[in-house]
Amino acid sequence: MRINDDDTLLFIGDSITDAGRDRADPASLGHGYVHEIARTLRERAHDGPGPRVINRGIGGDRIYDLESRWAADVIGHRPTVVTVKIGINDTWRYHDSGLPSPVREFEACLDRLLADTARRLSARLVVITPFLLPVTPHQEGWFDDLSPRTDAVLRVAADHGAQLVRADLLLPRAAQDRPAAELAPDGVHPTPLGHRLIADAWLAAVGVGASAPQPKR
Template sequence: MFIGDSITDCGRRDVAAPYGDGYMSLVRAFVTAARPELGLSWVNRGVSGDTVRDLAARWQADVLDQRPDWLSVKIGINDVWRFFENRHGEAVPLDEYTETLRTLLATTVEHTGCRLILADPYVIESDRDEPQYAMTRDYAAAVAVLAKDFGALHVPVQAAFDRVLASTTPADWADDRIHPNLAGHAVIARAFLDVIG
């Protein structure tokens, strides 16, 4: 099961049902092609616009009741972005983000025994001093700590974009630094595949 925001959603509730047409669909396709004998079932529970608060509100029905064997969580872009859209009431401070995510993960492991994959939030930005990049880096660092604490697989998505930006521009991967084109989703998918093997 994959859960998150619009980057995971990618039309999975509409024109690209049921998997979306983003990184999750690419990961599914490549893993299925490489290991068809596993007979894996895949579920996408991404919802566009979500923050970690929104995940918490739907966690029981969308995660716990489904009892996944593996759960991939990629959340945090909107938690940060809202600060820069002058939507401060919807932004999620780092301490709240970290503790909410920690609680969700602990509850999930306790109730389902599932394995976890945690992916970084990111912003596709070449300027390391740019304020949204700097804040996003802190949220990604929190994800890395949670991955270590829970023995989860950690997908360093921000680092993956940082690598490709060494020879490209943000516009090569997304029009708005957030919502990737297909090549941008492939960067995310490749980061997943590098980690899950």
């Protein structure tokens, strides 16, 4: 995949994508991996500001929330590259609130969204897998639901030829060399270092490569 300076890159997902963006400001990118990607692309732009970057993450979203706003928050912006990161809240809400999100329905919903996007926009697709760095014994039990959900994400991404960012492998691998709290203190929401690692993985997946230094450990 080649990213050009005239591309429009749209990122959609939950709080990990949202990362504290100002929703009253359409240009706000938050302070997470989307911001880090945009910064790197600006640094590498040939002339001008580089690709347009749009953040449409909303904290707490599950796959069904994305579907309800997909037409306005994705299709309406006519992006040329769409990145989706979703799934952890479908697992989290099941465990803390008993709110069901059957994996088969989750998979079918994600499949519909990617198929619709590719058909209506001819957009290139990137999918970031959900991840978890358990910090409590209770969270260890989440994998019974999250692992098959991650497998579903991988199947849908493969079916639609999407580029993959394997956050489910990246973050646990990084946690082998440092305390998990340096990457995601609650097991879910990344620190600046965690966000930078995701950003670098996205850049590598689309063939850009990282240029900005990582935050100090």
